[in-house]
Amino acid sequence: MKGQYIASLAEGTRVDEVFVIRSRDLRAARTGDAYLAMEFGDRTGVIPGVMFRPGPDDWSLPCGSVARVRGTVTSYRGVRRISVESMRAVSSYDTDDMIAAGTRERVELDSALRTLLNGVKSRGLRAVLRCVFGDKAFMERFRACPGSGSHHHAYMGGLLEHTVSVASLCRSLAPRYDGLDVDLLVAAALLHDIGMTEELRWDTTIERTDAGRLLGHVILGGRLVSQAIDRVGQSLDPGTGTRLLHVLISHHGEFESGAPVRPALLEAVILHHADDLDAQAAGFMAAVATAGVIEEPWSDAANLFGRPLYVPSALGPAPGPPVGAAVA
Numbered sequence: 190m191k192g193q194y195i196a197s198l199a200e201g202t203r204v205d206e207v208f209v210i211r212s213r214d215l216r217a218a219r220t221g222d223a224y225l226a227m228e229f230g231d232r233t234g235v236i237p238g239v240m241f242r243p244g245p246d247d248w249s250l251p252c253g254s255v256a257r258v259r260g261t262v263t264s265y266r267g268v269r270r271i272s273v274e275s276m277r278a279v280s281s282y283d284t285d286d287m288i289a290a291g292t293r294e295r296v297e298l299d300s301a302l303r304t305l306l307n308g309v310k311s312r313g314l315r316a317v318l319r320c321v322f323g324d325k326a327f328m329e330r331f332r333a334c335p336g337s338g339s340h341h342h343a344y345m346g347g348l349l350e351h352t353v354s355v356a357s358l359c360r361s362l363a364p365r366y367d368g369l370d371v372d373l374l375v376a377a378a379l380l381h382d383i384g385m386t387e388e389l390r391w392d393t394t395i396e397r398t399d400a401g402r403l404l405g406h407v408i409l410g411g412r413l414v415s416q417a418i419d420r421v422g423q424s425l426d427p428g429t430g431t432r433l434l435h436v437l438i439s440h441h442g443e444f445e446s447g448a449p450v451r452p453a454l455l456e457a458v459i460l461h462h463a464d465d466l467d468a469q470a471a472g473f474m475a476a477v478a479t480a481g482v483i484e485e486p487w488s489d490a491a492n493l494f495g496r497p498l499y500v501p502s503a504l505g506p507a508p509g510p511p512v513g514a515a516v517a
Contacts (some may be wrong), residue, residue: 384410
């Protein structure tokens with residue numbers, strides 16, 4: 190176990206620890222001097238880093254490598270960062286320290302997923318769901334996949350957790366609206382982010398694949414569902430298949446948010462807002478939990494919302510590695 194985790198780094202802390210280099214960019218200051226802008230990560234979160242006048246050994250370290258970083262936590266425009274004095278690549282580290290994992294039990298999430306799948310009564314939609322979630326190789330990747338690269342549920346198992354949360358929200362909202370096709374809504378919620386299994390790859394970092402960069406998970410997920418619809422054939426009527434695809438590919442809501450089409454069905458509107466609600470709530474909780482570890486009443490601005498967030502004292506310290514590390 191590491192001695193210092195990112196979530197427990199307060200301003201002024203001296204840093205001497207291993208982190209994964211998630212990104213790095215060689216830039217020029219207004220004076221013309223070169224500096225490195227970086228993002229470091231471990232299983233508790235991410236933090237920016239800056240190194241002035243780096244040497245060739247510094248800016249040649251590739252993304253995804255693990256380095257021992259020495260420096261001090263400072264603040265710039267309300268965001269904590271590590272002002273790096275030196276860093277060097279290391280080959281010995283605990284891989285579990287480098288990428289986050291969710292706190293909810295996998296058995297609990299698997300059980301919730303099965304309940305949601307079994308709750309879909311439509312014969313055709315059940316056939317599509319069985320075609321997708323009945324694939325053992327797909328399920329192995331789906332269970333491990335992060336929910337996103339950085340914005341929300343960005344940890345191992347995050348996709349399963351996010352999917353269960355969104356589908357459960359949709360199931361609970363459905364009785365409130367007359368004329369809603371509950372099976373269509375829940376099936377689309379269960380399938381809405383399966384393209385993440387092709388958009389992302391993960392090891393010491395979470396990165397986008399070439400297909401993820403070129404197409405994005407919405408298109409990739411739509412392709413996977415289209416293939417499943419083709420495989421089930423006449424088990425699903427064409428009209429339901431078209432509506433299912435529409436609800437899925439419109440779940441980002443607006444063109445500027447990555448939706449190929451905007452929601453034109455009630456089920457699509459509800460899925461869009463349930464997805465956005467779960468993502469924002471998870472992003473908020475992650476931001477205030479990190480601030481809670483270092484006993485700050487406000488988070489910094491390096492979060493999904495781009496602004497400091499109030500930390501209710503009732504939340505207390507966040508569970509997980511940072512607290513254990515502090516005690517050790």
